[in-house]
Amino acid sequence: MIEDATPAAHGLEIVDAGDGRMIVSMGPQHPSTHGVLQVVTELDGEIVTKADPEIGYLHTGIEKSAENLFWTQASTVIERMDYLSPLSNACCYIMGVEKLLGIDGDVPMRAQHARVLLCELHRIASHCVWLGTGGIDLGAISGFFYAFDLRERILDLTELSGGARMHPNYLRIGGLRDDLPTGFLEKVDELIAMYYPRMRELRGLLQKNPILQDRMIDVGILEADDALAWGVTGPALRATGVPYDIRRAFPYSGYEQYEFDVVTRTEGDAYARFMVRLDEMDQSMRIVEQARKKLETPGPVMIADTKFAPPPKETIALSMEALIHHFKIVSESFRVPPGDVYQAIEGPRGELGYYIVSNGDNRPWRVRTRPPSMYNLQVLKKIAVGEYIADMVVMIGSLDPVFGEVDR
Amino acid sequence: MAVNEMPGGQFLLAKLDDVARWAQSSSVWPLTMGLACCAIEMMTATAAEYDIARFGSEVFRASPRQADLMIVSGRVAQKMAPVVRRLWEQMADPKWVISMGACASSGGVFDNYAVVQGVDTIVPVDVYVPGCPPTPDGLLYAVNLIQQQIRQGGRGGILARA
Amino acid sequence: MPSSQTPPAGATALDPTALRPDIADARILRVTPAEVRATLEGLKADGFALLADVGGADYPGREPRFDVVYHLVKLSAAARTLEAVGLPERVRVLCGVSEADPVVPTVSDLWPAADWAEREVFDLFGVRFAGHPDLRRIQLPADWEGYPLRKDYPLRGPARERTPRPSFALKSNVAAGTPASGRTAAALQRQIAAARGQTPKDGAE
Numbered sequence: 001m002i003e004d005a006t007p008a009a010h011g012l013e014i015v016d017a018g019d020g021r022m023i024v025s026m027g028p029q030h031p032s033t034h035g036v037l038q039v040v041t042e043l044d045g046e047i048v049t050k051a052d053p054e055i056g057y058l059h060t061g062i063e064k065s066a067e068n069l070f071w072t073q074a075s076t077v078i079e080r081m082d083y084l085s086p087l088s089n090a091c092c093y094i095m096g097v098e099k100l101l102g103i104d105g106d107v108p109m110r111a112q113h114a115r116v117l118l119c120e121l122h123r124i125a126s127h128c129v130w131l132g133t134g135g136i137d138l139g140a141i142s143g144f145f146y147a148f149d150l151r152e153r154i155l156d157l158t159e160l161s162g163g164a165r166m167h168p169n170y171l172r173i174g175g176l177r178d179d180l181p182t183g184f185l186e187k188v189d190e191l192i193a194m195y196y197p198r199m200r201e202l203r204g205l206l207q208k209n210p211i212l213q214d215r216m217i218d219v220g221i222l223e224a225d226d227a228l229a230w231g232v233t234g235p236a237l238r239a240t241g242v243p244y245d246i247r248r249a250f251p252y253s254g255y256e257q258y259e260f261d262v263v264t265r266t267e268g269d270a271y272a273r274f275m276v277r278l279d280e281m282d283q284s285m286r287i288v289e290q291a292r293k294k295l296e297t298p299g300p301v302m303i304a305d306t307k308f309a310p311p312p313k314e315t316i317a318l319s320m321e322a323l324i325h326h327f328k329i330v331s332e333s334f335r336v337p338p339g340d341v342y343q344a345i346e347g348p349r350g351e352l353g354y355y356i357v358s359n360g361d362n363r364p365w366r367v368r369t370r371p372p373s374m375y376n377l378q379v380l381k382k383i384a385v386g387e388y389i390a391d392m393v394v395m396i397g398s399l400d401p402v403f404g405e406v407d408r
Numbered sequence: 409m410a411v412n413e414m415p416g417g418q419f420l421l422a423k424l425d426d427v428a429r430w431a432q433s434s435s436v437w438p439l440t441m442g443l444a445c446c447a448i449e450m451m452t453a454t455a456a457e458y459d460i461a462r463f464g465s466e467v468f469r470a471s472p473r474q475a476d477l478m479i480v481s482g483r484v485a486q487k488m489a490p491v492v493r494r495l496w497e498q499m500a501d502p503k504w505v506i507s508m509g510a511c512a513s514s515g516g517v518f519d520n521y522a523v524v525q526g527v528d529t530i531v532p533v534d535v536y537v538p539g540c541p542p543t544p545d546g547l548l549y550a551v552n553l554i555q556q557q558i559r560q561g562g563r564g565g566i567l568a569r570a
Numbered sequence: 571m572p573s574s575q576t577p578p579a580g581a582t583a584l585d586p587t588a589l590r591p592d593i594a595d596a597r598i599l600r601v602t603p604a605e606v607r608a609t610l611e612g613l614k615a616d617g618f619a620l621l622a623d624v625g626g627a628d629y630p631g632r633e634p635r636f637d638v639v640y641h642l643v644k645l646s647a648a649a650r651t652l653e654a655v656g657l658p659e660r661v662r663v664l665c666g667v668s669e670a671d672p673v674v675p676t677v678s679d680l681w682p683a684a685d686w687a688e689r690e691v692f693d694l695f696g697v698r699f700a701g702h703p704d705l706r707r708i709q710l711p712a713d714w715e716g717y718p719l720r721k722d723y724p725l726r727g728p729a730r731e732r733t734p735r736p737s738f739a740l741k742s743n744v745a746a747g748t749p750a751s752g753r754t755a756a757a758l759q760r761q762i763a764a765a766r767g768q769t770p771k772d773g774a775e
Contacts, residue, residue, distance in 0.1 A: 028491055031440050031470035035447070036488055055686075056709040057488040058444055061522030061725075064718055068725050077517055083445035099593050129448065132455075148455035155452075166445055166541055225647035228619040231683030243652050244620075244645055250657070262652060339591035342641055342662060344622075355625055355639060359586045368625035370641065378686050404444050407485070407709055487711045519735065521718050521727030522710075 021049065024389070028057045032137045032393040035403035039380070039396075043389055051384035051392070053377055058407040066367045070333035071097055072173060074364055078354075079167045081369060082405040084129050085122035087158070088347045089405075090171045091115050093367065095252060096343030096356045097173050100336050103303055110299040111175035112254040117188070117291035118161065118170070119253075119345070120284040124195075125154040126348035127281050134274070134397040135206060138215055143205050150198050153191050160184055174309045175302035180295065188292045195285050203278065216271035220383040220395035223268055230382065231375035234350025235280060236399055238264045239272035246346035253345075257294075258287050270398035277400070308334050333362040342370075349373050349400055369408055373401040425561075432476075432502070433558035434464040436551065439475035439499065441492070443482025446509035446541040450481045453544035463551055472498040477554060478531070479547070483511035484524040496531040504557070506550045507533040510540045584631040587664055596641070596660035603674045606665045610640060610677050613661060618642040621677070624687035626695040630721045634666035636697055638674055667697050676702040694719035 007014055027038035036057035042050035062081060066074040078093045079086040098104040132147035155165040161180055162168025170177050206212055222232065224240040237244055245262040247255045263279040265272035302309040310329050311322035328334075338360040344353035350372030357366040376399045384395055411417045438460075442450055453460045454468065469475040472495045484492055496505065507527050510516035513536045515525035527533065534557060535550045590598070601609050620643040627637040640663040649655045667674055676699040678684040688699040689708040696717035699705055707714060716723055724731040 028488065029441065029470075029472075029495055031468075036443055036485075056707075056711075057485055057491070058483065059485045059487060059522050059709040060444075060483050060518050061520040061718065062518070064522075064725055065518060065520050080445060080517070083448060086445075099595065100591060102592070129451075133451075145456045148452060149457065152452070152455070152457050165543060166448065223647075225619070228645060228647050229681055229683065231621055231623075231681065231687075233620075233622075240647075241650055242645070242647060242655070243649070244643075244655055244658075248652055249655055250660075264650075337591060338586040338589050339593070340587050341591070341593050342595050342660070351622060353623060353641065355623070355627075355641070357586050357627055359584075365586060366627045368623070368627065368639070370623040370625070374686060375683055378683065382682070486714075487709075520725050521723070521730075525730075 020044065026392065028054075032396070034133060034396055034401060036407075037377070037396070037401070037403065039384075039392060041384070041389060041392065046388050046390070048384045048387055048389055048392065051381055053380055055374070055377070055403070055406050058403045060404070060408060062408045063367050063369065066364055068363065070362055071336055071364060072329075072333060074367065075171070075173075076167070076169050078367065078369075079169060080404060081371070081408055082126075082347060082349070082352070082373070082402050083166060084126035084402055085119070085348050086167045087115075087118050087122045087162075087171060088345060088352060090169070091119050091253070092343055092345040092347070092352050093354050093356070094171050094173050095345070096341050096354045097336060097364075099341045099343060100339055100356065100358050101173070101308065101334075102337070103174060103305065103308065106303045106305070107175055108300045108303065109254065110179075110295065110297070111301045113291050113294040114161075114176055114180060114301065115171060115253050116255065116258070117288055117295065118158070120287045120291070121154045121157060121191075123284045123348045124281050124288075125151045125158075127277050127284075128154075130277060130348075130397070130400045131202065131206070134400075135212075137393045137397050138212060140206060140209070140212065143202055146198060146202055146205070150195065153194065157184070157187055157191065160187060172302070172309075174305070175300070179301045185292060185295060188288065192285065192289055192292070199278075199282065207275070207278065212274075213271060215391070215394055216274055216398070217267075217269060219270045219387060219391045220398060221267070221269045222379060222383050226382060227268075227379070230379040232350070232379050234347070234372055234376065235263075235276040236273055236376050236379075237350065238262065239276045240268040241266040244351075246344050246351055250344060252343075258290050260284075260287050270394050273398040273400075335360060335362050336364075344370065347372055349376060349402065349405070352405075369405070371405045371408065373399075373403075373405045377401040377406055429559050429561065433555040436463075436465055436477045436504070436554060436558070437475050438465055438468050438477040438479050439472055439495065440468045440470050441478050441480055441495065443480070443484065443488065444511070446481035446512065449541040449544050450479055450508065450547060453547045458544040458548060460548060460551065463548065463555065465551060472496075473500060475499055476502065477504045477506065477551075479506045479508050480512040480527045480531075480533075481508040481541075483516060483518055484527050484530070485522055486524065489524050489530055492527065493530050502558075504534045504554050505531050506535045506537060506547070506554065508537045508547055508550070509542055510538060513538065516540060585629060587629075587637065596662040598662050598664065600664045600666070603665060603667055606638075606640075606663065607675045607677065609663060610642075610680060613642055613663070614680055616644070617646060618644045618659075618661060619647055620645045621681035621683050624677075624684050624691060626691040626697060626719065628695060628719065628721050634668040636667040636669070636672060636695055638665045638667055638691060638697060639663070640665070640677070672697045673700050674698070675700050678702055693717070696720065 022043045025040050027033045028036045038054040040052045041048050062077050065077045075090045079090045081089050128147040128151040132144035135143035159165045162170030224242050227237045227240045243262045243264045260283045263276050306325045310326050315322040336358040340357040342355045344351050353370030355368040359365040507513045512527045515523050535553045537546045537550045622641040625639045642661045644659040691697050693707040693709050
């Protein structure tokens, strides 16, 4: 069962460059690479002279699967890309399709406010995972439990509204699947009440922790012009000083109506990225509070056009048209007029974009993802050079990649 | 005289066997084999609300040499398949495998070129957990089933092959 | 998956990118591989410092067959306030690449971001990027054959293309031909009778 373990048997040869450099492969199974990442590092002692991340260990063919599913079905596989904030992926794709259909102006405001609320909650949930796992990488294991408990409360809300903790498929083209259940807003209030004390605890554990600061300050420094040249967006870019946030630069889903700050730092190191994400969680909660108020007014959550919106279940038994519309939407889906669109949102990792092409059919022709994690991870090739191998874990964590999105 | 020839020797050995199996089942240490979304629910199963540690899985070992249980959590891409196999081979006997989630069990929603249609085509699986992703409760139940298998004497991976 | 009643996916529009729906998402430029470098260098000099994405698309009914799509954002690294960022301009550059000669000059020297993105277009579509420092597969294993996101590549891969899709109807704990025990029908009768408030039929237990 164990094959010949010599390099020659694997088609490799040992090359001795004579200068003491060593090539070490970190991953793809590694406790701290945040998923299936392999970083082939060339080391001079403990200093990294070259870092070559190898991705593709989670390549799922999501874009090809989406081409073979209906427009509404495709959002199920697309949700599974950035699995830490699934509703963000679905929201972006759905808004792109709404633009192609020409109904983006008709999506009811209540649905848009609910999308904002849930996307911001998922941003906080994603940052909770980043915070917890980032702490574990450094040995700060207690923070993991506190952060994941906060995430549990958010997953409770996702389950209450959408039916599943992750991948609820709650957002639909034209609005939401159905209205928020009774008791949802009260649970949001409970979350808001527990959030601030919990963040104080987490900040108390980590923010001024001398060990964390020692390990993160001046590690993995990224300058603003390098960040843009490498396509870095999101908190990693804002930590270099450039306040590029899609919610402000290309507002969508009613974000013009919300008050929040775009958090930036200027140092560009891992600690700056850490602080930007922590402060961003507070800003997200600010948006959640505003969205919660806006959701007090009742209203429709789906456009009225029955070509796209399945009719309410109660009407199917009573109305022939409703039955026919339901049948056609479920078995054949609607067709989307031909054209292409690029829709971007501010995901937890940066500019999440979908380039969607329709050829007039009932299936997408092409769904190209602009994966923020892939570009953020690529910059590791630059920032890792000259750092210690022990800091590799800190740098990967501070860039916060999700491999479902990098590899798709 | 050997133990099994002594008066009461067979009884003693049987009791030792039970003790050994109880000890094994009470400290099944998983390997950190987190691949995709299911890995997040696996991490949640270690967190405070679901707490896998109360079932004995106190630590997740990164090194396959030190782990008893491989929880394949997430879709297995074609590129990752040989890695999963090699890690399973590196684990020392006795070892068990939980195939967590629909993707690991059968390819899940991804019936396409890129995903291995079930990790049981690569490694022998003892328990399958359905779900996309399964709730952490489902994973805990699977760990309980593994513990049952251990206590009942199956060494897993060898006897429970499909 | 779509049901058997779905109409076949027809090429209802051979070149969707030629139809401009009324969406103001970006300024669109269509170029040939010979023009693409000059166009992108010009855009970079014009302040488009962020190359958001390089992607590919396949239109088999059309000549040129492939599109390499560049998304750019006009953003300056010197911007430090929200007002300085403002509402940036987006540009989408569509470069048609023929199947006979699928080569495009690389832009990874202008924007290092393009490095992996171009490798991915090569990996999934087979479009080569001339001048790329390290053009090899990125998502798929190095020995993979074929370019999966091309429309003529089967979804399930060539090996499994003609194998039947899993059918849950075929798997059962009960061997085919086993006669019904009658217990299920009896239980159902009891349920219906209970719901109607009647006593169960004789013989059922």
